[in-house]
Amino acid sequence: MALLESVIQLKFSRTWTVIKLMFRSLKLAGPLIVLSSALEAAPEGHLFFEEKVRPILAEHCLKCHSEEKKIKGGLLLDRKAGWEKGGDSGTVIVPGKPDKSLLMHMVRREADYESMPPKSKLSDEEVAILGEWIAKGAPDPRDEAIGEQALDDGFDLEARKGWWSLQPVKKVAVPGVKNPEWARNDFDLFLLAKLDEKGWKPAEEAPAEQVFRRASVILTGLSPTPEDLTEFRADQEEGAYERAVDRLLASEHFGEQWARHWMDVVRYAETKAFEADYTMAYTWRYRDYLIRAFNEDVPFDQFTREAFAGDLLETSRLDPKTGFNESVIGPGFFLFTDGQHGPTDLHEDEARIFDGMIKTVGTAFHGLTIACARCHDHKFDAITDEDYYSLYGTLKSSRLHYANIAEAVWNDERQRQLEKAGAEVTKATLASARSQLGHLPKTIARVRALAASDELRKTRELLSKLKAPERTKKLAVIRRDLTEREGAEVATWFLYFAMENDQELKGLRHWLQHGKEIPKGEAIGPKFEYQWIASGAGFSSAEKGAFILNPDTPHVIVSGVGQGHVAGNLSARLDGTIRSQDFTLDGSPVEFWVKGKGAVAVLVIRNFELAGAGPTTSVLRKPINSDQWIKVRYPTTLWKGETAFLEVRHQGDLKTHLRGAQAPGSPSDLAWVAVSNSLPNWNEAWQGETLLDERIGNLLSRSDLSPAEHEVLGGLFSKGLLKVDQGDPAFAAMKALRQAIDPPVYVRSLVDGDEHHEPIYIRGSHKSLSKAPNPRHFLDGLGGDRLSETGSGRLAWAEKVLAPENPLTARVRANRIWARVFGRGIVGSVDDFGKMGELPSHPELLDFLARDFVEERWSTKKLLRKLLTSSAFRMSSVPDSLSAQLDPDNKLLQHMPIRRMDAESIRDHILASSGTLKNELYGRGVLPYVNDQPNSRAKPPTGPLDGEGRRSIYIQVRRNFLPSFLRAFDFPPSTEPVGQRPITTVPAQSLALLNHPLVHEQSRKWAERILKSEVSVEDRIKLLHRQAFAREARADEIIWAFGALGKFDVSVDQTAAWSSLCHLMMNRKEFLYVF
């Protein structure tokens, strides 16, 4: 039946899709059986149709399903051939079988089916007629064929592939020009050639200091300081400007400015919007990663590889300063997703979130609108819905992972040393315990006597009435008394017997009570069959038995683990997360065994990140704090049929979303965790000797302990029943090694999960999946090659992005860089190289640029140096009147455009002028100032008005609370990728600069600074202009400023008057515009 269904599905899919799918999965595609229409209807059936059925169709259906009106869902109901062909969802009528007919499910408005007609319900009688008609074999006399137009969905892949941006990057010769002397490099020649065509001349060269300010703002986001200006002026030699550009490129502020551009493209944000605006921990480390990457000029191909698959590279790129892993931070960009707690449909939620990721990937690296192919093939471009779901499958095969970048400084040699030290500590611990065996028989006898006496009953009674903390206090008193009376060992053993009841030490209690071993009994608990895959250095197999060792605790052995996997056994700082394979939930509870401290166990359904947050999903996240094995149990009735996997996070409290503005805590040195599919029968560990002390002696002497024996021994130590003397040097040695390990430094990244191929969602509905498989492949418009890799295929995807024959990547990246320098891209629509985008103004230049970029090993800085030292860049911003008229958008770049600084640069310039700006890079962001935003439950506490003097890039990007001052100047909403911000010019900006408290506060600080710096009024005015505009004040400006100070009553209140003048300076256009 399944095969037949898929054949039917194939038959009714669009022909070319079928062919392509078959090609990709030859194994699955059987012979294409063409089913003839099942039952030949008797002619008298036609009468029934005409009298009863046709009126229903006419009244309720044909408005949307006829060639004359609309063809919704690809379905025609105005002719027999129409319903025979079916619609996008496949067959709608199975003649003779109303219950197998999609049409009937829909008109009956059954759950899980789309209701039809959508707006009104058919009467019961009408539904019955349709059912009867289908039961009769659906006789239908309307024998018109389907028109070609109705059959053609207009998608011709080959034709679409002819689009300019998909053609190979051409090797172009530099054009000839009339005045080659003007050009300083080849790019200039291309620009000049176009101007020559029009008969226009490039604008005059702008004054050097103006160009310098331009370069500074573009490269670092900062206007030159008076000191920068002095340095620039001091160099009077040939090439002074080029050297200034080099200084700017070498400035660490370069990375800040260019990181921010990329943050726009990948919709960087630190919170998840929706109701609670949860914080995603550690996202700021991605921002720092970008700053370092741009400062180090990481080649864009390497950068791209890291973005897609930094976790999968054979060799990771390391931070030269710390030795930490840089590459693994790259995939973090996928995860700037939004999120809500407790969605009722996790599949729908996944589809929404993945759509955002696909949109971002398409925009950032391909310059394509792949997300437009979610519901159908792209309306204009060579992008199929198979492409969309191919990427979907890739994402679905990837799992959110909190990676430890400090792990890169860990290595096999250190691991070996630590393991050796652990073995020595274990040996010393066991030896220390063995030395106590001599007095154990006496202790055991005494404890048994006490246990048989009234002492036991009294102690239990006394304590059972109390609650913590009284209970703890009382216990301490009892312990002290007992210790005085009986000695410490007897006290410990007796109180253990009286008060505690650990699973692995049942045999001990039995022995103390009955004087003999416990019956062997049955295997314990159910067995599960998860295949566990660990990520991170922390996890290792416990199949040969492991002790959780912590020489910084008195008992040294914290627990014993005899099976499964364990993390934190040698050091809590060796981090990891362990996950199961994917499985499908059948509605029954999901269970497994786990124990540990500070760990978290999550059932991840449909990649839902916020498990634990919402009302229904709170059951999916369990904190683990138990040294006893517990059976974690997740009810799953709400998610029957969904795919899921188990995930156990060592140091789990640190690997989670956070409420409000909370910061994650620090890694604990006490954390550990063990997971297992089964439990040992601990009772077995008590078999063999006739005396308890001999049994324990046996356990302490053997090197071939069984899993059960391991756990029992672990229990004896962890409860303090066996004492450890840490005199042996092995303990200090291990402590030192543990101390030398870097605590984990977390970033949000990905790991590969099971290989997954996502079917196509018909018309974008997650409830209507294609039955034909959709093997993962690279974009059809760029060859559509099958990506046969196991796991997620992200690395293979990255290689396709970077393949020499892929014409988009270098073009898109080089064009973005160009756009940042010249104000508009050669392709104006920097995010869209498809048909809805713009055509390149200089196609040859674009290819020359792209080729040069790749030949220069994808170096951003080299390209920028060329662009900024070109003659074009040094042009004045005053246009030629003819070109201004004929080319108002300045597409041909006759002159440099005037630009307004970005929101961040405006704020930074205000802080720099007032002397508030701190020269401090990196780190967790500053909370935004939100006192001017409405109060709500999710609102974070406000940050300081001046953002602690940090550059704007260090202000946290909280989606529900974007800084209003920045937003007024077009700071992006940070939910969707933005390659080029729209620059608006609105009165709200004037109001912000006139009335925002930040501006007033900083005006005052600036005034105080000026008053301290210089003595004469004229010098102060000159300094003010140098700080604001990076140029000398003109005579009229000095006069104006004197006049202003007079008007502000400078003689009455000097600071107030200068504050007002500074306020005016911030409101002058030249403060925030670059000419």
Added chain:
Amino acid sequence: MHRGSMGFGSLALAGLLDKEAQAAPQGRHFQPKAKSVIFLYMDGGVSHVDSFDPKPLLAKENGQKPKFEVEATVFNNNGNILKSPWEFKNYGESGIPVSDLFPYIGSCADDLAVIRSMTAFSANHPSANYSLHSGQILAGRPSMGAWASYGLGSENQDLPGYVVIHGGQVPSGGMPMTGSGFLPAAHQPSVLHPKGVVLRNISALEKKVGLQEDKLALLREIESKLTERRSDSDLINAAVKNYEMAYRMQMAVPEVTDVSKEPDHIKKMYGLEASYNNTRTYGAQCLMARRLVEKGVRFIELTINGGNGDRWDQHGGLRDGHQKNALAVDQPIGALIKDLKQRGLLDSTLIVFAGEFGRTPFAQGRDGRDHNPQGFSIWMAGGGIKGGTIYGATDEYGYHAIENKLTVHDLHANMLHLMGVDHTKQTFRYGGRDVRLTDVHGEIIPEIMA
């Protein structure tokens, strides 16, 4: 064709950059019925079976296990059928039934078109809120108000085209849901507050009288030299000019939002003297809305005030919570309709009353109701709406819309239509598509049009 200028959102110039060209108002496609829209956003989800969609069967089967299949809800703590604690009365000539929650609104029944077949795209507040505002269950998409501003701007140079009068309760999903998304930031709402500082950055901070005026004069003086020198640059000239507009707004906004000078009978009518604090707040919001309409503001959204027991979101304590919420909004809304009418403005002002979804006909816990996106009621009144109309229907329990089912796309399409905008033609190029507020959906409903 009259093209309104854009007030706050204004770009005094078009054609600087492509993006900016798109920021200029697109204009109307046909004669509008409504010049302004007031969107009364009932945050949290009003229970339709307790307000505008009476279901006698709920009383009959009260306390019984639902006889229909119950779909997953947010809390999934679903109980038995819960009858409405309120009685319904038929109002006006049309006889539209309205529950005792809303006697004032009920008294305007003949002006209302009650839509009983609304549906939502999500059962979660944020997603449903996002889609009610933008048509998409996504954060960060442009809201209907932003689209209205983008399409039509403002009639008044000195006032914003799109205003949110914030009652105090930030909707679940955050204030950015009322934002401009990928539309130019010019179309962000100006968020007005009925108490305290009316609008961010609207008040001069200079304490000394005349100081700001002095500053502006000095600024004008020095900038005029720049604009002379760079007369070629529209960008610079527009940026300079904006200071004049900013100053005018600084005057106009406090003036238009100051309800204290309204006559006493009007204040009383809106509930400004009511004993319940939230009635006074919402009354002031409604009165501000009327004053803004008079000045030609295009799109005004009212968020409700907090402190009514979690918005309209009564997962428990339905009777108390809904009663308090209704007490806060009913009188002011009734007054708004009547006041607009007596001023002859109702015909040109579209009022929309809607939450993000309705509530279940069965109980959550003992005395609450969970979210019900499958069918609920909203109403429209005023500009271009046929009063006294009931459109669409839910099933006999009020669980699913079964007749003339509508989505937010349809709501938006009709709102734009009444404003003179063809929702299929108002587009913005984004992400490779000419995006519409209504995506590829939305149908005009002739039955509710006057």
